[in-house]
Amino acid sequence: xxxxxxxxxxxxxxxxxxxxxxxxxxxxxxxxxxxxxxxxxxxxxxxxxxxxxxxxxxxxxxxxxxxxxxxxxxxxxxxxxxxxxxxxxxxxxxxxxxxxxxxxxxxxxxxxxxxxxxxxxxxxxxxxxxxxxxxxxx
Amino acid sequence: xxxxxxxxxxxxxxxxxxxxxxxxxxxxxxxxxxxxxxxxxxxxxxxxxxxxxxxxxxxxxxxxxxxxxxxxxxxxxxxxxxxxxxxxxxxxxxxxxxxxxxxxxxxxxxxxxxxxxxxxxxxxxxxxxxxxxxxxxxxxxxxxxxxxxxxxxxxxxxxxx
Numbered sequence: 647x648x649x650x651x652x653x654x655x656x657x658x659x660x661x662x663x664x665x666x667x668x669x670x671x672x673x674x675x676x677x678x679x680x681x682x683x684x685x686x687x688x689x690x691x692x693x694x695x696x697x698x699x700x701x702x703x704x705x706x707x708x709x710x711x712x713x714x715x716x717x718x719x720x721x722x723x724x725x726x727x728x729x730x731x732x733x734x735x736x737x738x739x740x741x742x743x744x745x746x747x748x749x750x751x752x753x754x755x756x757x758x759x760x761x762x763x764x765x766x767x768x769x770x771x772x773x774x775x776x777x778x779x780x781x782x783x784x
Numbered sequence: 785x786x787x788x789x790x791x792x793x794x795x796x797x798x799x800x801x802x803x804x805x806x807x808x809x810x811x812x813x814x815x816x817x818x819x820x821x822x823x824x825x826x827x828x829x830x831x832x833x834x835x836x837x838x839x840x841x842x843x844x845x846x847x848x849x850x851x852x853x854x855x856x857x858x859x860x861x862x863x864x865x866x867x868x869x870x871x872x873x874x875x876x877x878x879x880x881x882x883x884x885x886x887x888x889x890x891x892x893x894x895x896x897x898x899x900x901x902x903x904x905x906x907x908x909x910x911x912x913x914x915x916x917x918x919x920x921x922x923x924x925x926x927x928x929x930x931x932x933x934x935x936x937x938x939x940x941x942x943x944x945x
Contacts, residue, residue, distance in 0.1 A: 648846045650808070655850020656857065657801050658813070663786055663858035665794030670871040677936030686791030687798070688910060694799025695915030702807060709810035716810050720918025721903045730901025731909075731924040735931015737894030740887065740939065742873055744906040745816040745895060746851060753852025754786065754859045755866040761885040765892020767826075770819040772893070773900035774829045 647711070662750040670758075673742040737765075786859040802912050809843070814908025816899035817841050818848040876943040902927075 665687040666672045675681035702716055709716055738744055741762040743751055748766065751759045788794075802813045820837060821844075823829040831837065856864065870877065878884045899905040902924045904913060910928065913921025 647809075647843070651843045651846035652850040652853075654801065654805055654813075655847040656854035657850075658798070658847070659851035659854025659856075660858045661794050661798045661801065661854075662851070663855040664789045665791060665798065666788045668786065668855055668859075669788070670873050673932075674872040674876075674936060674940070677933045678940060683788070683791045687795035688906075690792045690795025691798040691802065691911050692914045694796045695802050695911065696917075698799065698803030699806070699915045702803065707807060709806075710808045712810065714810050716806055717812075718916055720916040720921055721812075721909065721913055723920040723923075724901075724903055726901035727903060727920055727924055728927060730898040730903075731927035732898070732931045733894045734898030734902055734905065734924075735928040735933075736935045737891040737896075737898060737931075738906070738928060739932035739935030740891035741895065742870065745819065745899060746905070746907045748892075749815070749848060749851040750855035753855035755864050757866055757868050758870045758888070761888035762892035762895075765889040765894075766816075766819050766896040767822040767892075768889070769893035769896020769898070770816075770832075770900055771823040771826050771829055771896075773897050774820065774823055774831045 650711075658746065659750045659753060662747050663754065667744075667747040668751045668754055668756065670742040670756075673739065677739050737769075741765075798911060799915075802915070806912075811843060812908065813847075813912040814904055815844065815848055815851070816896075816905035816908060818844040819896055821845055876939045898931075 662668060666683045667687065672681065672684050676684045699718065703718060707716065708714060741748075741759075743759055743762055745766055748759045748763055752763065805811050805813050818841065820829075820832040820841065823832040877887055895905070899908075902909065904921070904924065906928060909921040910925040914925055
């Protein structure tokens with residue numbers, strides 16, 4: 647199973663790279679509304695995802711591994727979502743990378759993402775550390 | 785230079801990958817939780833050491849390990865090259881490498897903390913959450929874009945002054 651998830655990761659990293667998500671300039675141009683390459687990429691992924699989820703739901707397909715009914719339950723609302731999502735966006739724009747593309751950029755040898763990567767661990771750790779933060783988000 | 789496909793093509797294939805992961809393994813594609821693994825070596829991160837966390841997220845570790853390999857394959861046409869450049873960001877971020885590093889460390893921290901507060905990142909909330917027509921994911925996705933726009937507009941305007 648682990649090689650199977652590894653293969654999915656390899657596909658994901660490959661497509662992020664081909665889609666331009668490992669190019670810092672596309673983040674600047676996206677948020678200055680100059681070149682919407684990344685917006686088209688995300689929109690296309692969502693559009694195909696919508697159709698795929700509909701087909702899976704209507705066919706009643708079970709997962710190929712484990713033969714479970716597929717869980718279409720979305721991530722729940724939580725009180726920290728609005729603040730957290732906004733803060734995430736600020737970090738996304740400043741760093742020119744997201745938690746997935748940062749790993750892809752590292753694979754391409756873009757060393758400028760190293761402090762961003764350290765920050766991602768630090769921010770995740772701060773969340774796990776603070777009972778106040780956890781209480782706030784539950 | 786790594787070749788770039790049209791956003792529509794790369795995005796459609798990303799959508800197919802997301803659906804394939806649902807179908808094969810009943811898993812919602814999302815990466816940000818993987819950073820909890822790195823927290824296991826830090827003090828006071830009890831919740832990331834729990835058996836429950838490990839059981840639910842072990843797959844993300846393998847998924848996360850694959851990402852740099854895939855990106856390397858995509859760009860290996862001209863061999864691996866290490867670069868420290870940041871393209872257009874060079875004009876706007878501080879020039880001093882230590883100061884720039886601190887800004888990026890803060891940016892990463894905002895993303896790490898923000899993703900946990902929001903319950904997902906660009907992949908978990910947007911790429912796999914929005915297709916479920918899950919309202920919290922749509923809201924989070926919209927706010928990701930609002931935050932990014934504010935940050936880049938301010939950063940590039942201030943740097944022009």
